[in-house]
Amino acid sequence: QVQLVQSGAEVRKPGASVKVSCKASGYTFIRYDINWVRQAPGQGLEWMGWMNPNSGHTGYAQKFQGRVTMTRDTSKSTAHMELSGLRSEDTAIYYCARVTNLRGVRELDPFDIWGQGTMVTVSS
Amino acid sequence: SYVLTQPPSVSVAPGTTADVSCGGDDIRTKNVHWYQQKPGQAPVLVIYYDSARPSGIPGRFSGANSGNTATLTIGGVEAGDEAVYSCQVWDDDNHHWVFGGGTKLTVL
Numbered sequence: 001q002v003q004l005v006q007s008g009a010e011v012r013k014p015g016a017s018v019k020v021s022c023k024a025s026g027y028t029f030i031r032y033d034i035n036w037v038r039q040a041p042g043q044g045l046e047w048m049g050w051m052n053p054n055s056g057h058t059g060y061a062q063k064f065q066g067r068v069t070m071t072r073d074t075s076k077s078t079a080h081m082e083l084s085g086l087r088s089e090d091t092a093i094y095y096c097a098r099v100t101n102l103r104g105v106r107e108l109d110p111f112d113i114w115g116q117g118t119m120v121t122v123s124s
Numbered sequence: 125s126y127v128l129t130q131p132p133s134v135s136v137a138p139g140t141t142a143d144v145s146c147g148g149d150d151i152r153t154k155n156v157h158w159y160q161q162k163p164g165q166a167p168v169l170v171i172y173y174d175s176a177r178p179s180g181i182p183g184r185f186s187g188a189n190s191g192n193t194a195t196l197t198i199g200g201v202e203a204g205d206e207a208v209y210s211c212q213v214w215d216d217d218n219h220h221w222v223f224g225g226g227t228k229l230t231v232l
Contacts, residue, residue: 035221037167037223044210044223044224044225044226045159045167045210045212045223045226046223047220047221047222047223059219059220061220062218062220095166095167097167100172102172102173107214107216107219108155108173108214110157110169110172110173110212111157111159111167111169112169112178114166114167114168115166116166117166
């Protein structure tokens, strides 16, 4: 079945970096954009950015510009999100999500498949 | 930055109708998507493009969008509908997705 499976929980110290993986299966990986969304404890969803797995092109939320990098390994149908300069406020569950191709417009189409989430804890 | 405002909580009795609102400036001009998130689980798309339902989502779920408010309506609410519901739109000016803060639906 179509699914996104993410890497396991991570613990980092302030100032460190973390890289989260998202492996796609059940569909052609390069045909659907991947977005990353995070959720701090008890808080709402926060969008981080998108990546086109075919071209590698990315777009990041201004809040994360300079700290986030989204990449992919097409041979493994896997997307990666790396966040650097971690601080305690980055403690959250990080989700990858696939964009549908209902209209084929990145800025319009919703997210139809989500990974299970990866808990990242930043603590000294 | 575009802001979406949702009530923190909505409570209804089983079998009744729940309306979850999502307020935004002239939101009628935007495409609104809705997600359901149960505790410890990832979000699930329940309504897209204001009022369309993905396959597998019961017909009890519907959506509307006019003026400054988009609304998710759940008819014949069941205990299993207890979850946090979040709306989503694309902010054209800042080129990013925006989510509402989420509304916790409690079935009394």
